[in-house]
Amino acid sequence: MKKAVVFTNEADFRGWFEKSLSQFGIRKIILSQEVCPDYVVVMEDGRDAKVEAELFAINFRYHRHDPAKVDFIVACYAKTDEVNGVPVRAVHRLWCFDPEPFDLLSPSDALSEDEAALLSAIHQSGGLSLSALSRGKLAGDQEIWIRMSPEKIAAIPKGRIEDSILNTLTQSTKAWIRKYHHLLIGVGISQSGCQLLESLHRRQLIGHRPINFMASVYDGVIVDHPAWLPVEVYATPLTWEHHKDEILQYLLGGPRNDERKLHNE
Numbered sequence: 001m002k003k004a005v006v007f008t009n010e011a012d013f014r015g016w017f018e019k020s021l022s023q024f025g026i027r028k029i030i031l032s033q034e035v036c037p038d039y040v041v042v043m044e045d046g047r048d049a050k051v052e053a054e055l056f057a058i059n060f061r062y063h064r065h066d067p068a069k070v071d072f073i074v075a076c077y078a079k080t081d082e083v084n085g086v087p088v089r090a091v092h093r094l095w096c097f098d099p100e101p102f103d104l105l106s107p108s109d110a111l112s113e114d115e116a117a118l119l120s121a122i123h124q125s126g127g128l129s130l131s132a133l134s135r136g137k138l139a140g141d142q143e144i145w146i147r148m149s150p151e152k153i154a155a156i157p158k159g160r161i162e163d164s165i166l167n168t169l170t171q172s173t174k175a176w177i178r179k180y181h182h183l184l185i186g187v188g189i190s191q192s193g194c195q196l197l198e199s200l201h202r203r204q205l206i207g208h209r210p211i212n213f214m215a216s217v218y219d220g221v222i223v224d225h226p227a228w229l230p231v232e233v234y235a236t237p238l239t240w241e242h243h244k245d246e247i248l249q250y251l252l253g254g255p256r257n258d259e260r261k262l263h264n265e
Contacts, residue, residue: 067085119206122206142188146229210229
């Protein structure tokens with residue numbers, strides 16, 4: 001399931017899925033409907049199975065589907081191998097800035113060389129556009145999303161609220177996230193780049209904030225997707241508190257302490 005397949009709505013994903021059954025170990029569809037489960041299928045081994053299709057696997061939970069009605073979930077994006085105990089078969093790994101309590105790491109954990117280099121660049125810049133990363137060493141074919149909980153979506157105002165990320169969203173984008181619960185914030189980034197950013201975000205060493213659309217144009221990236229929100233990542237105060245030495249080493253242009261130790265041995 002490594003084929004690059006990207007969809008902007010669930011109907012398109014379902015259309016592709018129905019033509020790509022073998023990728024999911026399915027022989028044929030017996031029943032297709034709009035209620036859970038979306039499909040009853042015959043697997044390659046002859047078993048019948050009940051299948052729910054989601055653009056994002058986690059939406060199975062947000063849509064409050066009954067796990068007892070489904071044998072597995074097919075999704076375009078998934079962060080985990082199961083949702084509410086139901087196995088997931090996904091086309092793409094979901095890279096998502098989603099700092100849930102169980103997902104956080106200690107900010108004081110040691111940084112890898114690549115993590116330290118990226119964190120130093122973000123710290124020195126004062127804010128680094130995710131769009132800019134698609135043009136450098138971290139360029140690739142992956143996407144990064146922000147997950148929005150149903151509670152946060154329900155709080156989206158009809159009017160304007162000062163200093164709110166929601167003020168940068170168009171009405172069509174708001175309609176999209178009400179249905180799919182995610183915002184697209186980064187495209188054209190490598191898998192290793194996504195792994196680095198995810199690690200730093202889980203340690204609370206970087207945060208993200210929206211930027212002007214023209215700033216993203218300056219970076220040379222315009223994304224034709226209804227959920228796109230250009231953002232930049234920035235270093236949080238925890239970066240300096242826990243990793244000042246690494247930052248200073250890169251500011252001075254010299255190797256890190258562990259590198260110098262290796263050279264001296």
